[in-house]
Amino acid sequence: MAARLHPQHLARQGHVRRGGGFDEAIVKWGLEDSELFYRVFHHHGCPPDLFARDPQAIAYHMPHYRPTGELLGTLDNIRYIARKHPRYDLEAMHSPATLGQVMGKVRLYSDAVAACRSAGLGRPDVLPADVRTGIGERALVAGYGVSRLPLGPGSHTFDHDAPISETNWHRLGLMLQDFRTGQFAQFVNVDLWRFLMPEDLSLLVTKGLRKADRIVLVASHAAPDAASMLPVPFVDDVDYVARMLGARFDVSTVVHEEATVLTVR
Known part of the structure; x- marks a missing residue:
């Protein structure tokens, strides 16, 4: 039909x-x-x-x-x-799943991106000083307003508050094939990673570590509980994610005043 x-x-x-x-x-x-x-x-x-x-x-x-x-x-x-x-709905559209599952994921992530914005999450002002100053050159950074950070040469952003450009896309991080292996020193993701389905979070980490030396997952403390976000998926138990990823990767956790930071290598 x-x-x-x-x-x-x-x-x-x-x-x-x-x-x-x-x-x-x-x-x-x-x-x-x-x-x-x-x-x-x-x-x-x-x-x-x-x-x-x-x-x-x-x-x-x-x-x-x-x-x-x-x-x-x-x-x-x-x-x-x-x-x-280079948008998140194209990422979801090419997931290995049935048509119904893919269309459901496109809608889910459209709602998730909107929920992240309305909750005031993904903002670079929660980045701890050591993370902010350590971003330096060759960084891939995802969030809202992250393109305004003083990023060094060779950097790229997934800033959903800035227009799409050659160095700024509206992706979540599930499609990274446009980047070279080892192109980035780090992939910093501010809160957007918390809205991914478990299999897609695993995909982000697996693919991300091919393109970057380390992944920095930032979780703002000023966030609603997961139940209030339903049916949108949302991670509020950061310790569990650290244990889950720690079974396969080198994971360090640092709790700051405004955010908890997981570094995955």
């Missing part, structure tokens, strides 16, 4: 054209349609009811042979699209 734009959003060709039409740089098989309607979705401000199923629009997809090389080309398309749209 195909989908159509909800009537209130006036599904006309002009809306697709204003979204930019198909990206002609995508020349290999796969995802050109998803990328187009991803842009249409954001063009309209991401309303959850933008698309509706139209039972009269039927598409017949005939099974056919695809060479292995053609299928592998989709990976190149994923890398291209993720680089073109």
Whole structure:
């Protein structure tokens, strides 16, 4: 079954054209349609009811042979699209799961990013002095307002309060393939990591340690309890996370006045 734009959003060709039409740089098989309607979705401000199923629009997809090389080309398309749209919903969209699970995760992380902002978390003002002064060069820093930190050369941010740019993306840290192995001295994540599902937190740590010498997970003390955040996932037991990661990694915990800092190596 195909989908159509909800009537209130006036599904006309002009809306697709204003979204930019198909990206002609995508020349290999796969995802050109998803990328187009991803842009249409954001063009309209991401309303959850933008698309509706139209039972009269039927598409017949005939099974056919695809060479292995053609299928592998989709990976190149994923890398291209993720680089073109460096946002957290693209990270969640390409999770290894069923379509329903993926769509649920996209919605979940959209709510989580909003919850983090509304709770006043992820702010660099909670960074302890030794962490702030030790960021230095070649740092990857995630949070709200972190791009205003005096970062050194070779640094990159995931600052959700600043516009997307060449050195600032709106990711959470689940897709890091655009960075070189060992590119960063450290990956500092202020509170955003606390909103990840357990398997995605593990993914962040595993991938992050390929790109950075150490990961610094900062947990603000001025945070609501986990129950009040439901159904959004939220870590309020930092000691448990330290024990969990300590079974596989070298983890140190330092409690400061405004935040607890886990350093993972």
